[in-house]
Amino acid sequence: MKERGFNTTAIHEGHEDFCPDAMSTPIYQTVAYPYTDAKEAAAIFTGEKPGFTYGRWDNPTVQVFEKRMAALERTEAALATSSGMAAILTLSHHLLKAGDEFVSSNRVYGGTFGLFDQGLRVMGVKVNWVTTPESLDAWEAAITPSTKFLFVESPSNPGLFIGDLPALSALAKKHGIPLIADNTICTPALQLPATLGATLIVHSTTKYICGNASSLGGIICGPREVVEGIRQGCMRYLGPSISPFNAWLNLNGLETLSLRMERHCSNTMALARFLEKHPLISAVNYPGLESNVFHAVGKKQMTGFSSLMSFDIKGTYDDAVKIIDSLELMIHATHLGTAKTIVTHPASTTHSAMGEEEMKKAGISPAMIRISVGIEDEADIIADIEQALGKVDG
Numbered sequence: 001m002k003e004r005g006f007n008t009t010a011i012h013e014g015h016e017d018f019c020p021d022a023m024s025t026p027i028y029q030t031v032a033y034p035y036t037d038a039k040e041a042a043a044i045f046t047g048e049k050p051g052f053t054y055g056r057w058d059n060p061t062v063q064v065f066e067k068r069m070a071a072l073e074r075t076e077a078a079l080a081t082s083s084g085m086a087a088i089l090t091l092s093h094h095l096l097k098a099g100d101e102f103v104s105s106n107r108v109y110g111g112t113f114g115l116f117d118q119g120l121r122v123m124g125v126k127v128n129w130v131t132t133p134e135s136l137d138a139w140e141a142a143i144t145p146s147t148k149f150l151f152v153e154s155p156s157n158p159g160l161f162i163g164d165l166p167a168l169s170a171l172a173k174k175h176g177i178p179l180i181a182d183n184t185i186c187t188p189a190l191q192l193p194a195t196l197g198a199t200l201i202v203h204s205t206t207k208y209i210c211g212n213a214s215s216l217g218g219i220i221c222g223p224r225e226v227v228e229g230i231r232q233g234c235m236r237y238l239g240p241s242i243s244p245f246n247a248w249l250n251l252n253g254l255e256t257l258s259l260r261m262e263r264h265c266s267n268t269m270a271l272a273r274f275l276e277k278h279p280l281i282s283a284v285n286y287p288g289l290e291s292n293v294f295h296a297v298g299k300k301q302m303t304g305f306s307s308l309m310s311f312d313i314k315g316t317y318d319d320a321v322k323i324i325d326s327l328e329l330m331i332h333a334t335h336l337g338t339a340k341t342i343v344t345h346p347a348s349t350t351h352s353a354m355g356e357e358e359m360k361k362a363g364i365s366p367a368m369i370r371i372s373v374g375i376e377d378e379a380d381i382i383a384d385i386e387q388a389l390g391k392v393d394g
């Protein structure tokens with residue numbers, strides 16, 4: 001059959017070979033799968049015969065989600081995990097051992113920063129942070145003979161840094177190591193890191209892929225050898241498994257992903273244009289704006305700019321908090337990527353554990369407000385921020 005388009009794949013992949021007689025993919029709420037005899041058990045366990053063994057590393061519902069994500073990300077295979085952090089931890093655990101190093105942009109989600117800075121350090125692994133990640137020379141200077149991979153979150157949360165994925169992939173290849181890209185903010189509907197040279201892709205599917213704040217999930221997409229190596233290896237002894245129910249919720253989210261992303265992008269563009277002209281705002285971080293420093297690189301590798309944006313106000317922490325507390329439609333929460341518009345104060349919540357100095361280096365100030373623009377009516381979103389900004393004197 002002719003290769004299918006993105007939307008058809010997002011709706012059908014993995015389901016029809018597996019359960020063509022059910023419209024919605026069944027939730028296999030089971031931990032184990034009876035074998036016919038001991039020989040079969042041994043053959044399935046070693047992978048000689050296809051089949052399911054134990055829910056910590058395989059489950060039919062989860063497998064449909066994995067097949068669909070691999071197809072969408074254009075990678076050979078995928079492995080679902082309980083959360084985005086579980087995906088990053090599991091992949092790091094697979095690729096690193098004590099004494100190894102890796103290089104990462106410092107423009108990452110606060111949890112990722114904590115994992116790299118604290119969690120992996122206690123395992124004897126060292127992160128070399130790139131604090132000017134727009135400079136390819138800075139990435140290269142951070143690579144040592146012990147470097148096992150490069151990690152980039154693009155676009156980044158909350159500053160919307162965009163890494164030049166083809167250039168970073170070429171750099172990684174030159175040094176014989178993989179580039180790992182966190183594609184949470186774009187999703188495969190807007191960016192395909194594998195086609196730009198990245199070897200491995202991670203996601204918090206908790207965000208846009210699920211799309212309605214109902215379930216946690218994560219995924220690792222990449223070459224079959226790596227993905228299945230993790231499944232047969234640390235997935236078994238670490239156990240960061242996604243539940244069949246959460247995999248099902250994430251799978252359902254995929255069916256409407258690309259339609260939602262279109263509305264997310266257009267609403268965010270309209271809000272960014274409004275904020276850019278507002279006298280109380282000193283900087284809008286949204287790469288969709290032509291004036292944004294990452295617009296050109298983003299345009300080359302993304303088909304849309306997604307809906308995470310942040311802005312700095314000409315004011316103090318107290319002013320930022322007053323604006324957030326005055327919003328009536330937007331939900332104040334530490335989440336992003338849902339149908340509902342969400343406002344967050346990164347410096348005091350999602351990124352607070354980084355500490356003041358590291359936040360400063362990553363461009364996160366107490367006057368920064370982050371918005372994950374939802375898919376409500378554009379005019380209502382703009383009206384809400386307009387009235388909230390009006391509560392603070394210019």
Ligand SMILES: Cc1ncc(COP(=O)(O)O)c(C=O)c1O
Binds near residue numbers: 085109185
């Ligand atoms: C870009 C990015 N990657 C990873 C994560 C972690 O995902 P999860 O909350 O599903 O563990 C987040 C969470 O906000 C994120 O924004």
